[in-house]
Amino acid sequence: MTKAFRLPRVLFLLLTMLSIVACSVPPTTPQGQTPTEAPAQSGATEPTAAPAAADPAAAPAASGDGALTDVGTPRSETLIFQTFDRQTANPDLHNPLMGTYAVWRGFRELAWGYLWEMDTGTGQSYPELAADMPEVLNDEYTRFRVKLRPGIYWSDGVEFTADDVIFTLDTYFENKDKLTYWGVATITNYVKSYEKIDDYTFEVETVNPAYDFVTVLGVYTWGSALNIVPKHIFEKEADVAAFRNTNPVTLGPYVVKEFDPNGFWQLWERREDWERSAWGSQGEPKPKYVLYKDFGPEETRTLAFVENQYDVDTFMSPESIKAAVAQNSAISPYSPTMPYHDMNDACSYGVLMNQHRPPLDKAEVRWALALALDLQDVGINALSGEFKASPLPMVDTQILNPIYFAPLQGWLNDFALSDGYKPFNPNFGAELVGKLTEMGLPADQMPQGDEAIKNAFGVGWWKYDPAEAEKLLGSVGITKNADGIYTLPDGSVWELEFVIPGDWNKVMQRVGFSIADSWRKAGIQVNARQVDNAEFGTVQNTNSQLTTLLNWTNCIFSPNYLNAWRSIQPEFLLPVDSPDTITGNMYRWSNEKVFDLVKASYSMETTSPEFYEYGREIIKEFVTDMAYINLMNIPTTIPTNSTYWRNFPKADNPYAVPYSWWSSAKKILQNIEPTGAK
Amino acid sequence: MGLLQYIGQRLLTYVAVLFIGISITFFLPRLMPNDPIDGYIAQIQSRAGQTLTPEAAAEIRATLTELYGLEGSLFTQYLNYLRRVVFGFDFGPSFSAFPRPVSELIMLALPWTLGLLLTTTVISWLLGNLIGLLAGYYHNRRFATALEVLGVLIYPIPYYILALTLILLLAYTWKLFPLSTTIRPAPLSLAQIGSILYNSALPALTLVIAGFGWNILSMKSLSVATKEEPFVTFARLKGTSDRTRMFSYVFRNALLPQVTALALSLGTIFNGALLTEMLFSYPGLGLLMRTAVGNGDYNMLYGTITMTIFAVATAALVIDLIYPLFDPRIRYR
Amino acid sequence: MKQLLRLRGAAALPVGESAEAQRGRLKLNLRLKIGLTILAFFAIASFTLPFFTDVDPAQQGTYLKNLPISWKHPLGTNTQGQSIFWYLVFAVRNSLALGITVAICISFISTMVGLSAGYIGGWYERLVMLLIDSVITIPVLPILIILSALVRGKTSFFLVGLIIVCFGWAWGARTVRSLALSLREREFVNMARFSGANTFQIITREIFPYVYAYMVVNFINTILFAINTEAALAVLGLSKVEVPTLGSILFWALNYNALFIGQRTWVIAPIVASVLLFLGLFLTSTGYNDLFAARRGRA
Secondary structure: OOHHHHHHHHHHHHHHHHHHHHHHOOOOOOOOOOOOOOOOOOOOOOOOHHHHHOOHHHOOOOOOOOOEOOOOOEHHHEEEEEOOOOOOOOOOOOOOOOOOOOHHHOHHHHHOOOOEEEEOOOOEEEEOOEOOOOEEOOOOOOEEEEEEOOOOEOOOOOEOOHHHHHHHHHHHHHOOOOOOOHHHHHHHHHEEEEEEEEOOEEEEEEOOOOOOHHHHHOEEOOEEOOOOOOHHHHOOOOOOOOOOOOOOOOOOOEEEEEEOOOOOEEEEEEOOOHHHOOOHHHOOOOOOEEEEEOOOOHHHHHHHHHOOOOOEOOOOOHHHHHHHHHHOOOEEOOOOOOOOOEOOOOEEEEEEEOOOOOOOOOHHHHHHHHHOOOHHHHHHHHHOOOOOEOOOOOOOOOOOHHHHHOOOHHHHHHOOOOOOOOOEEOOHHHHHHHHHHHHOOOHHHOOOOHHHHHHHHOOOEEOOOHHHHHHHHHHOOOEEOOOOOEEOOOOOEOEEEEEEEOHHHHHHHHHHHHHHHHHHHOOOEEEEEEEOHHHHHHHHHEHHHOOEEEEOOOEOOOOOOHHHHOOOOHHHOOOOOOOOEOOOOOOOOOOHHHHHHHHHHOOOOOOOHHHHHHHHHHHHHHHHHOOEEEEEEOOEOOOEEOOOEEOOOEOOEOOOOOOOOOOHHHHHHHHOEEOOOO | OOHHHHHHHHHHHHHHHHHHHHHHHHHHHHOOOOOHHHHHHHHHHHHOOOOOOHHHHHHHHHHHHHHHOOOOOHHHHHHHHHHHHHHHOOOOEOOOOOOOEHHHHHHHHHHHHHHHHHHHHHHHHHHHHHHHHHHHHOOOOHHHHHHHHHHHHHOOOOHHHHHHHHHHHHHHHOOOOOOOOOOOOOOOOHHHHHHHHHHHHHHHHHHHHHHHHHHHHHHHHHHHHHHOOHHHHHHHHHOOOHHHHHHHHHHHHHHHHHHHHHHHHHHHHHHOOHHHHHHHOOOOHHHHHHHHHHHOOHHHHHHHHHHHHHHHHHHHHHHHHHHHHHOOOOOOO | OHHHHHHHHHHHOOOOOOHHHHHHHHHHHHHHHHHHHHHHHHHHHHHHHHHHOOOOOOOOOOOOOOOOOOOOOOOOEOOOOOEHHHHHHHHHHHHHHHHHHHHHHHHHHHHHHHHHHHHHOHHHHHHHHHHHHHHHHOOHHHHHHHHHHHHOOOOOHHHHHHHHHHHHHHHHHHHHHHHHHHHHOOHHHHHHHHOOOOHHHHHHHHHHHHHHHHHHHHHHHHHHHHHHHHHHHHHOOOOOOOOOOHHHHHHHHHHOOHHHHOOHHHHHHHHHHHHHHHHHHHHHHHHHHHHHHHHHOOO
16 A cells, blocks of 8 residues: 555655755845845945845856956956847848848947937937038028048048048949948938038038938937948949948947857957047047847846846846846946836837727727726836836927926816816826835835926826726717627727737837736727737738737937928828828828928928927827827836946936947946956 | 659659648748838838938838849749749848848758757657656556656646756856857867857757657657567567567567657757747747748748758658668558 | 456456556556546636636736735735736636647547558548648748737637647647558458458557557647647747736746746746646546556556
8 A cells, every 4th residue: 555655755755846946046036026225326336345245156157257258358348238139130241231230239339430429318419420510501401511520530540531421422322222221212312412522521412401411411319321331441342232341340449359150249349549430539438348249038138137247238127127136236227216217218109099990080089098098007017117107299308308298287287178078197106106105115216206206207197087988988989888898889899909019029018918908997898919020010001900009109309309290291191991001190190280280390490499389289289189199208128237347327327328229328338437346 | 562663652742742831831921911021111210210201211112122022923923932942942032131141041040950959859859768668668666657757747847947947057056057158150179169069058958858758758658558569478478588678679669650750850850949049049940930930031931941841851751761661561552 | 436447357367466466456546546636626626716706817907916925815916916826727727628629639630530541541541641741841830920920819719729730630640640550461450351340440449449559648748739839839929828828827927037036936836737737637648548458458
């Protein structure tokens, strides 16, 4: 009889062993959400405490070893970024004229130079290769003269002159059918003619009045349409479209030292003559080496981050950051208080609706969707509350707030729907704080005071009122049936398809499912469908595929709203089930007043009060029609590890915004200091 | 019926299968509701900060349509495709890595996939079958049950979790292996091979552990069944040793279905161990395929799927031709 | 049950059977018993418990997030504010239902096709083999990915199962056919044929019992193949991840990086459930295997 029980005994033993093994694994993190140590990153962080206080198992890690990184450079001299994309498809294609080149390996920040850069913190353009802002030569704003700064050299010692710019423009025009960089098409449609005046001066004539000259030939937010290439290298190529330009001659202070032929990493080395580079003269870039590497999916790279194997992450999820902070005191998010992360990305998330497709063609239905969406709940479920809501169709940043948000505050408070209901909730932030405190977040992590709360969580959002939503839907014939699901006037259940990004954008994926969940609770039959990025683009751009979509259409960074709203014109509207790609007016919006406003603002000075006033009027129409349900600023979660480098930009040290893939990266490289840890 | 006739018919089937497979491969991705050009343009629109004017977008679309070879009716595209593939093994340029040809990308990823998956499949097959044989042959003993339990516990654990646990244990808690692969481009020296092996050890280990659980169980049941056969009893009565009976009688016979399984699974390694590659940043075919589907990169999909079809069809052909060597009881019809 | 088996066994075996044989019989009863108990537990629990709650476990934010294990929440809550215990119950139910349905379909199709192809031969066999080979050579994963991209979100959960069936039957059919080929030439088959049995009788009465051993093992494998494929698809995000299944728990747990942030219950609970489920299935099938072996007489 004893032997009969052997099998279950063995089983039991093995199962217990397995569970013990599973539980004995890494140092435990406290349940719940409190990062107990989120050190304020001031300039005087004591370097010696950091590595010692860090994970005690850090010592024998491959790159924490004291000496070399995995690519053979001294760790204390190498700044390591987690790449923006995982694996690049074309690791040896370093030719910026082809759209699929390995851009995310650091080219935009380290290798190229631009005529005018944009300070992503202020939204102002400043000259980089150019000596100054362009001189406008005629009243119609079509002819410009640009002077270049002398003393800039390519990394092979050849001087940068206007010849390179002219050559680049020539190449654009001659090869526009073969080059796949998006800027080629933009420039060839924008520029009419150009000529060299002397080695450091050239003139350009544009097709239309160009109030945005600086942001088209220079940088707008992220990239520039004009990528200047070295004439003395490219002119030797018979076919520039086929030219790989591997290990290129660069204008910036870094050159490519080594790269992974499989596309997972790239190593840059600082030029000896960095002062003569495009932006080196503005300050010494501190790291001798910069490595962009993919440390794997979040499950593995959080481990590597805690092991101090790299310094800056891109888009780690909020919960992982909290857990990492708890395990390693050298790791910190942007801010020690909620919402912990910088919210000044150029774009905002929102729900794009196909306004041609019934019942979404009625403003009441669109408003009902907005009122049936519990954004507080969605933010808590998907993002642990770390988000900044924005009720207007643009990002709520320090640049745009004074121009568009603050002046409209009163209007928002008083705004009423056709039945007199006032949907705006200015206490959104305070209520969110209340919910988070109830969930266990300590009070010292919360912003204190009305001002701080509004800065953190936004000026407000729409009320969560399913009852009012029901009333609105009822007014157009959509009522709840016996099961509590909304049905159309003809008796069929109202099925709402909601397309969301798949794994390729985890934050939006979670937000999307939470939104669908929220709508379902209100009684709407939502069919949430997650898609790959190719299909996402198709759904966004094709009427026949689009019902509702979670996306980021509103990318307005500087006060020039025309960059996103320029194409809200009737000629871009297509029939509701058209299979053709839409090329403008993404909102599928038909509003005569807005058409006129937009058209009128084409010919205005983009920094004039009149231009801003028109912008505010357009915003009012957006809200009245609920043409686009804007949700929140994109939360950019960029934690940093200060074991080897310190003085990253933080909330209390905001010398730049923390994005490592914008112009702010240049400022970051110039301001960080080595901690001296080996 | 002659041997030659059999081989001839088998080869005809082989060609027919290839043709059907390749044709289905062509049409299936076209059914996908995504358009690679749209995807690319949408990506640009989001990153270019909306400076992409509609005219510019239309131009890009026209350029790409022509460059990608997506003009013309579906049927003309199909014929072009057949011609290129059959005569030149050329799948055209990859869309997401334009203008790099697909065959180049596949050739780069192939050695990684082959190296890792070939070795791990064979190792886990061998290991699993040997252990299963022991467990099956001595199925009344205690250790047999323990081995069986081992297989039972390991097999249902989803691969991803198994891999994560192993990473946590072997690369984080006890730092035996690196957390992510870093293989520097260098000529194939001993040091380079060492580096490759060191970086591949953890993915290989997870694949072997994940794979041999099933082999243990199936081999055990097969050997138990075979052991009951009269010829085995006869051998025992004849006085052959345990070991001879185990290997020459039971193993050889129980192995037959397993050999079929091995051949077919060798063919399917071209799928790439997708989850392995995702988790370990391993540059193999699986990752290539996944990103191809994600980006609507038709040409890449054709290339990778066709490779797999070719490999599996060939493996099946080889098996059918040499199976009679293993099992002389089969007559050709 | 025990008495019956002992009686039968006593009738079949010679007098003075070895202690080992006796032990073996007890062990197989035990094996079968444990297996069936586990399965019964899972089946009953997962199919009846849902009636005791009217909260949809897939709804987010029902409870506070990340609560530890307590009486109110037997396995705690996860980062989406759902009760892990109730989610798991529904998940096991859905996975089991899917797995069994798919396995039944696949086993039926592959056995019939494989057996008939192996035994009948001729034109029939060639045609069937062409079909099988075509299905086998097309690689499953990219096609699954493509098909799920078409199907996902647009249709019901069970269509995911149908897709799995479409790709799961071919391999089994091929293997069964090889087995049938080997068996076809055996003496007892010829004898049956000469005795006048028709094709169908031969297939079912003579060949099938030999194939049965492998098929039963294959059946469990297929159930697990179905559950694991659905789980793999879910982890890749290609299944309907809002429907609770073992795969979708893992999908969400991994999405929120549960192991790292300390939410281990979220990951471990479904794994333990899967392991136990497989254990149950496995013990049952090998238990039956041994039972049939005992009936036939063992060496």
